[in-house]
Amino acid sequence: MKEITAIILMSISIIVPVLAQQSEQDNESVQPKVRFAPLHIYLDSGNKSLAAYQFELKAAAGQIKIVGVEGGQHAAFKEAPYYDPAALAKDHIIIAAFNTGSELPKGRTRIATIHLQIIGEAEPDYELKLTVAADADAKEIPAKISFEKGE
Amino acid sequence: MTNKNRHFDEDLDLKVSPKLSEDLNTLFKQQFSVPPEVDRAIIDKAHQHLIPKHWRHRIFHHISLWRVAAAAAVIIFAFSLNLTQEPGPRTSRTVLVKAQAVDIDENGRVDILDAFKLARHIESAESTKTKLSPVLSTGQALVKQGWDINGDGLVDRNDVDLVALSAVRLDKNKGVL
Numbered sequence: 001m002k003e004i005t006a007i008i009l010m011s012i013s014i015i016v017p018v019l020a021q022q023s024e025q026d027n028e029s030v031q032p033k034v035r036f037a038p039l040h041i042y043l044d045s046g047n048k049s050l051a052a053y054q055f056e057l058k059a060a061a062g063q064i065k066i067v068g069v070e071g072g073q074h075a076a077f078k079e080a081p082y083y084d085p086a087a088l089a090k091d092h093i094i095i096a097a098f099n100t101g102s103e104l105p106k107g108r109t110r111i112a113t114i115h116l117q118i119i120g121e122a123e124p125d126y127e128l129k130l131t132v133a134a135d136a137d138a139k140e141i142p143a144k145i146s147f148e149k150g151e
Numbered sequence: 152m153t154n155k156n157r158h159f160d161e162d163l164d165l166k167v168s169p170k171l172s173e174d175l176n177t178l179f180k181q182q183f184s185v186p187p188e189v190d191r192a193i194i195d196k197a198h199q200h201l202i203p204k205h206w207r208h209r210i211f212h213h214i215s216l217w218r219v220a221a222a223a224a225v226i227i228f229a230f231s232l233n234l235t236q237e238p239g240p241r242t243s244r245t246v247l248v249k250a251q252a253v254d255i256d257e258n259g260r261v262d263i264l265d266a267f268k269l270a271r272h273i274e275s276a277e278s279t280k281t282k283l284s285p286v287l288s289t290g291q292a293l294v295k296q297g298w299d300i301n302g303d304g305l306v307d308r309n310d311v312d313l314v315a316l317s318a319v320r321l322d323k324n325k326g327v328l
Contacts, residue, residue: 006219013223021230054263054318082263082315086322094319096263100270131262138256138268 032120036067038150039116039126041095044108045133045143050076052098052138053111054131055145059091062124066093068115074105081112094131104136113150253300253317261323266315269298273306 043053066088071078081097095112118124126147133143255265255272300310317323 003215006216010219010223014226052263052267082266082312082319084316084319084321086320090321092321094321096266096315096319098263098267098270098315100267100274132264134264134267138264138271140264 035118037116037118038070039114040110040148040150041112041114041128042108042146042148043111043130043133043143044146045106045135045141047106048135048141048143049104049106050109050111050133050141050143051100051104051136052096052132052134053143054094054096054133056094056129056131057092057114057147058127060125060127062122063119064091064124065089065117065119066091066114067117069093069095070113070115071097072105072112073110076101076104077109077111096131098134100136102136253314255298255314261314262318263315266311266318269306269314270308270311272298273308273311 039057041055041057043050043055068088069080069083071080076099077097079097081095083093083095087093093114095114097111116124128145128147130143130145133141135141253261253265255269296306298306298310300306300313303309
């Protein structure tokens with residue numbers, strides 16, 4: 001009798017997690033709509049040369065995952081900027097770059113492109129905050145940061 | 152009434168005749184008596200033989216149950232671990248860096264300007280190498296200023312990268328790269 005009880009308990013202990021995992025996988029298979037889109041980040045430094053910048057991006061609404069970061073438009077910021085790899089697959093990132101050269105952009109320029117995975121139907125919204133922008137002498141300069149949603 | 156029915160007839164006389172009973176008693180009568188000591192010895196022997204087996208069986212049974220329970224626990228534990236989940240991305244740097252060390256401009260904040268300023272110092276030092284020290288190399292001269300972040304004896308682009316990565320870390324409170 002005890003053996004039968006042990007066998008039944010063992011069977012339950014094996015079958016229940018298996019079924020639970022299967023149902024979890026079934027639930028996962030019914031995934032919401034997923035699409036990928038770039039988010040272009042622009043910085044307007046006016047008539048000052050832009051030599052360094054740092055900004056922070058967070059998802060204010062919707063569900064996103066950061067899947068990649070690309071450099072900017074100008075040659076000075078063409079290379080991929082600094083960011084924490086731990087930010088990938090999250091909805092929050094800090095991005096920064098600098099250039100010690102003399103050929104620097106002025107005015108409004110695209111400084112980076114963030115590639116996003118957008119989950120669900122809701123259109124995401126973003127919170128973008130410029131931490132610092134500096135000129136070639138490493139002096140802070142006023143600048144305006146903005147983003148444009150890409151297709 | 153058939154023979155078959157008669158066989159199961161309840162009224163059938165099942166009494167045994169006294170003669171037959173006496174004959175049977177004579178035939179199967181105990182020819183000799185077994186002393187009680189022998190009986191006891193046989194019973195003791197049987198106990199010695201059977202009880203250890205019984206206990207062995209019980210111990211084995213218990214061990215089997217424990218094995219089953221342990222196997223079940225291991226299986227449950229294995230299922231509780233989500234082995235399909237990929238580990239999260241990690242930073243490539245494992246060097247411990249104190250927040251104070253990477254605050255190059257000492258303004259109490261670690262940002263990209265610290266890396267930028269360090270990079271400018273390195274470039275500036277390289278361009279004025281001879282002025283810094285005729286003996287020490289550029290990197291070695293900057294080490295003296297405490298900017299050798301990774302502790303490799305040189306202040307170079309690797310240190311700049313460490314400072315920049317500190318600036319963009321999501322969990323800056325940890326102060327660790």
